Amino acid sequence: MxxxxxxxxxxxxxxxxxxxxxxxxxxxxxxxxxxCQSMLGDPVQADxxxxxxxxxxxxxxxxxxxxxxxxxxLYRITTNHCxxxxxxxKRRPTVSWDAxxxxxxxxxxxxxxxxxxxxxTLENRDLADKILSTLPADYRTLLTLREAExxxxxxxxxxxxxxxxxxxxRLSRARKAMQERVRHFYDPKDVHTSKKGKEVHET
Amino acid sequence: MKHNKLIEKLSAYYDQRLSQxxxxxxxxxxxxxxxxxxxxREWKKISAFLFSxxxxxxxxxxxxxxxxxxxxxxAPPFSWKALLPWTAPVLGSALAAVWMWSAILPxxxxxxxxSVLLSDNTSTLKSKVSLSSEPRxxxxxxxxxxxxxxxx
Numbered sequence: 001m002x003x004x005x006x007x008x009x010x011x012x013x014x015x016x017x018x019x020x021x022x023x024x025x026x027x028x029x030x031x032x033x034x035x036c037q038s039m040l041g042d043p044v045q046a047d048x049x050x051x052x053x054x055x056x057x058x059x060x061x062x063x064x065x066x067x068x069x070x071x072x073x074l075y076r077i078t079t080n081h082c083x084x085x086x087x088x089x090k091r092r093p094t095v096s097w098d099a100x101x102x103x104x105x106x107x108x109x110x111x112x113x114x115x116x117x118x119x120x121t122l123e124n125r126d127l128a129d130k131i132l133s134t135l136p137a138d139y140r141t142l143l144t145l146r147e148a149e150x151x152x153x154x155x156x157x158x159x160x161x162x163x164x165x166x167x168x169x170r171l172s173r174a175r176k177a178m179q180e181r182v183r184h185f186y187d188p189k190d191v192h193t194s195k196k197g198k199e200v201h202e203t
Numbered sequence: 204m205k206h207n208k209l210i211e212k213l214s215a216y217y218d219q220r221l222s223q224x225x226x227x228x229x230x231x232x233x234x235x236x237x238x239x240x241x242x243x244r245e246w247k248k249i250s251a252f253l254f255s256x257x258x259x260x261x262x263x264x265x266x267x268x269x270x271x272x273x274x275x276x277x278a279p280p281f282s283w284k285a286l287l288p289w290t291a292p293v294l295g296s297a298l299a300a301v302w303m304w305s306a307i308l309p310x311x312x313x314x315x316x317x318s319v320l321l322s323d324n325t326s327t328l329k330s331k332v333s334l335s336s337e338p339r340x341x342x343x344x345x346x347x348x349x350x351x352x353x354x355x
Contacts, residue, residue, distance in 0.1 A: 018275060025268045033267070038254065047267075054271045128253045146218070148254035153220060172214035178253070179245055 006070035013061060025054055028071060031149060032078050038144040039082040039137075041129035049085055053078040068158045075151070076159045079141055086137050131181055139174035146171060206236060213239060217246055 004012075004023065012020040032053055037046035057077050064073055132140050138160075145151045145159060156167045209232050215221050216229045233239055 019272075021275065022268050022272055025271050026264065029264060029267050029271075051267070051271050051274065055274045058275050124252070124255075128255070132253060143250075144254065147250045153218070168215055168220070171218070172211065175214050175217070175246055178249055179242065182249055 007066055010061060010064055010066075010070060013058075021058055024070070028074055029054070031071070032074065035075065035078060035144055035149055036082055037129070038132060038148055039079075039140060040085060041133050045085065049078070049082055053081045056081060068155070072151070072155045072158050075145065075149070075155075079145075079159055083137055083141070134181060135174070135177060138170070139177055142167070142171055142174045143178060205232065206239070210239060210242075213242060217243060 006024065006027075009020050009024055013024075029050065033046060033050040036049040036053070037043060040046050040049055053074070057074050060077065064070065132144075135143070141160070142156065145156055151159065153164045153167045153171075156171075157164050160167070162170075209229060212221060212225060212229060216226065221229060233243075
């Protein structure tokens with residue numbers, strides 16, 4: 001057997017083998033840290049959030065009932081922690097979508113170009129984080145868990161305490177919101193100006 | 204009308220969560236709907252950019268693990284639940300042993316459980332020796348071993 005199952009490791013830890021937790025940390029740190037970065041944007045805060053989430057998971061390990069996979073349970077703890085951090089951050093000023101468009105027009109146009117994917121630079125990460133930060137927190141959570149972490153609808157329902165049908169409809173709304181954020185830069189000919197001076201998208 | 208109805212299912216189609224008949228219906232619609240096709244292309248492209256793993260900054264996995272482990276309490280959280288998976292087999296084995304003792308061993312010819320339970324160590328060892336089919340002799344290693352124990 002290549003790797004000890006998560007549940008067996010949890011039993012070992014609860015029976016007194018603290019070092020077994022290092023195996024779980026090694027196994028899931030990349031996913032948890034990446035998820036925190038998508039949720040929070042800032043890499044330093046993402047590191048702290050990932051560490052805190054692992055410590056919280058350890059402290060709550062006796063509450064893990066094994067109804068879901070350990071990774072799903074860990075995502076739930078990480079989600080709650082990141083949402084708490086975002087709530088606290090709300091008190092500080094954040095970049096609005098309009099301000100972001102003004103500041104980052106060049107980069108956003110690059111996103112629409114074909115070379116955007118190839119250019120995996122820190123600038124692109126920064127821009128991606130800024131775009132994500134303009135989405136509502138629940139949309140960001142859903143999209144990150146689905147698109148980056150590949151969770152199934154059922155797992156998303158477990159993490160977010162909602163039904164599969166709710167996941168389906170919320171995900172649809174989140175994708176539309178994400179598309180609206182960057183649509184301007186994909187195909188400007190789809191956007192024209194209404195009589196009131198507001199941009200309107202053709203459907 | 205059909206477009207408005209189907210666009211609600213576009214996200215589920217993107218995630219391959221539609222049933223077979225729904226998928227056929229959607230794919231037929233997509234052939235004639237450039238707007239829905241474009242939406243799917245955009246979702247794919249935006250998602251590839253926003254959630255690209257290669258964009259995440261590198262960090263040292265070992266240092267991260269050490270930091271987490273350093274923040275853990277000295278003793279792991281105790282849980283009775285954790286003992287449950289181990290207590291069930293242990294209790295089961297103990298009950299099986301008791302059953303064997305009471306049901307099977309008394310039926311073995313030449314075995315007297317009373318002599319084992321109620322006697323002192325020496326007689327216990329003698330009764331164990333009496334179970335052996337080998338004649339008692341200095342060459343019998345089992346008997347030699349028991350004699351060694353008695354000497355101790």
